[in-house]
Amino acid sequence: SAVISQKPSRDICQRGTSLTIQCQVDSQVTMMFWYRQQPGQSLTLIATANQGSEATYESGFVIDKFPISRPNLTFSTLTVSNMSPEDSSIYLCSVGREAYEQYFGPGTRLTVT
Amino acid sequence: KQEVTQIPAALSVPEGENLVLNCSFTDSAIYNLQWFRQDPGKGLTSLLLIQSSQREQTSGRLNASLDKSSGRSTLYIAASQPGDSATYLCAVRPHHNTDKLIFGTGTRLQVFP
Numbered sequence: 001s002a003v004i005s006q007k008p009s010r011d012i013c014q015r016g017t018s019l020t021i022q023c024q025v026d027s028q029v030t031m032m033f034w035y036r037q038q039p040g041q042s043l044t045l046i047a048t049a050n051q052g053s054e055a056t057y058e059s060g061f062v063i064d065k066f067p068i069s070r071p072n073l074t075f076s077t078l079t080v081s082n083m084s085p086e087d088s089s090i091y092l093c094s095v096g097r098e099a100y101e102q103y104f105g106p107g108t109r110l111t112v113t
Numbered sequence: 114k115q116e117v118t119q120i121p122a123a124l125s126v127p128e129g130e131n132l133v134l135n136c137s138f139t140d141s142a143i144y145n146l147q148w149f150r151q152d153p154g155k156g157l158t159s160l161l162l163i164q165s166s167q168r169e170q171t172s173g174r175l176n177a178s179l180d181k182s183s184g185r186s187t188l189y190i191a192a193s194q195p196g197d198s199a200t201y202l203c204a205v206r207p208h209h210n211t212d213k214l215i216f217g218t219g220t221r222l223q224v225f226p
Contacts, residue, residue, distance in 0.1 A: 048212070048213070104156045105156050106156040
């Protein structure tokens, strides 16, 4: 299994500001993933982050709004830029391991006022 | 386009009952299927992973089956306990060259004493 931590665990932010979420894994992984879970909804993949290359974004998500960094094989950040109340969600990072089982971090609960 | 649906959306049962959660997917060409548990406001905990070549997986009181041809998976929980109360999510991995997961809508389970 993989142990994944996220910071912050929760935050309340004002409209128009940006928040950077950190994801740390206890061992090296090739790919890390960022998901969004809007209130009452299931998870939607935002982007895939490979170390040493640009992140790959899913349809409906753009780099200007959700810039991602992947400086090494154990760490990634997701920034939610120019936030609006519609960005209020739980943001989760995940990694794939061993026969492609995926593991998730505890999530960051973001509220935008 | 792959779509994943879970029925029922919510379930409330007395402690001790055996129960079945259902997951349906529209495209039978999947690589694997994973069941997760999510406690309120928390991240996801992986429960079981079934590869496309497998029919079922078991872990303790949990048993997950997969019928690829009919696009269905079931999660069987034996002798339910109040601690089983959570939202259960299934997710499919469409094919081997992507780690992207497509999530179902979830079943919110409440087990009362």
